[in-house]
Amino acid sequence: MFDFLKPAAPIERMPDDKIPSSYKKYRFQVFVSIFIGYAAYYFIRKNFNMAAPYLIETYGYSKAQIGFVGSALGLAYGISKFIMGNVSDRCNPRYFLPLGLILAAIANIMLGFASSVPLLFVLMLLNGWFQGMGWPPCGRTLAHWFSPKERGTWMAIWNVAHNVGAALVPTITLAGYALFATWRGMFYFPALISIAIAIFVLIFLRDTPQSVGLPPIEEYRNDYPEIQIDPKDMERELSGREILFNYVLNNKYNGTLL
Numbered sequence: 001m002f003d004f005l006k007p008a009a010p011i012e013r014m015p016d017d018k019i020p021s022s023y024k025k026y027r028f029q030v031f032v033s034i035f036i037g038y039a040a041y042y043f044i045r046k047n048f049n050m051a052a053p054y055l056i057e058t059y060g061y062s063k064a065q066i067g068f069v070g071s072a073l074g075l076a077y078g079i080s081k082f083i084m085g086n087v088s089d090r091c092n093p094r095y096f097l098p099l100g101l102i103l104a105a106i107a108n109i110m111l112g113f114a115s116s117v118p119l120l121f122v123l124m125l126l127n128g129w130f131q132g133m134g135w136p137p138c139g140r141t142l143a144h145w146f147s148p149k150e151r152g153t154w155m156a157i158w159n160v161a162h163n164v165g166a167a168l169v170p171t172i173t174l175a176g177y178a179l180f181a182t183w184r185g186m187f188y189f190p191a192l193i194s195i196a197i198a199i200f201v202l203i204f205l206r207d208t209p210q211s212v213g214l215p216p217i218e219e220y221r222n223d224y225p226e227i228q229i230d231p232k233d234m235e236r237e238l239s240g241r242e243i244l245f246n247y248v249l250n251n252k253y254n255g256t257l258l
Helices: 016-043 047-059 063-088 093-111 117-131 135-145 148-158 160-180 185-204 217-221 240-249
Strands: none
Touching: 016 093, 016 135, 016 148, 016 160, 016 185, 047 063, 047 093, 047 160, 047 185, 063 093, 063 117, 063 135, 093 117, 093 135, 093 185, 135 148, 148 160, 148 217, 160 185
8 A cells, every 4th residue: 555545643632622623623624625525526427428429520429338437337337446445444534535636537538538439438438447545535535524313314414425526527627618619618618626635635634533643433422333242353454354354244233154
């Protein structure tokens, strides 16, 4: 793993009198970061559908060829979401989330230059793979900054990011068409916005409360999981093998029979 992606190390805890105000500030800060950051992934995930008619008109592609290219995103996204979810659990979301967004944006910019079906397919595969880096760091952030009893509420609010991102796609893509005076702007403009948002996330998102001198969220809110967990495992960064085999494939709570 690249060193800059490793989880942020805990620092010395701040004075008790500063903890409540700091927790309030950082919780707002990280929530807005993952909300806007994930919404931006949709800007460069759904824009292909709006550009598709222009690809057909410009290059004479058939609807079957466009459908083939579009299928690459779903195929790569499904696989990536599983694999990158495992990787993300051992990474700092402050860097992992914007990294995926920037890489997906670069793939989109290249889509504006591509003119052959094979190249479009490969670029959509890459876009789909990088798209899989969006949700996992958001899940990690929510788990570290919101306690078990409040997590469902904040997860529901965060989930609106899907709708916000998708709802803004037509406006952003059409604005790109107008600004660049070409349908290729439907790839360029959403990508540029996504890169700007990635920079915003990089500035404001944080990894764990301990990485900024705060106590774990369970301690701060006196809200611990109902399932008994060994105290030494509460904040330990698990290995990829432990996550996959102990908490995913062999987790009795998800019904997997392995």
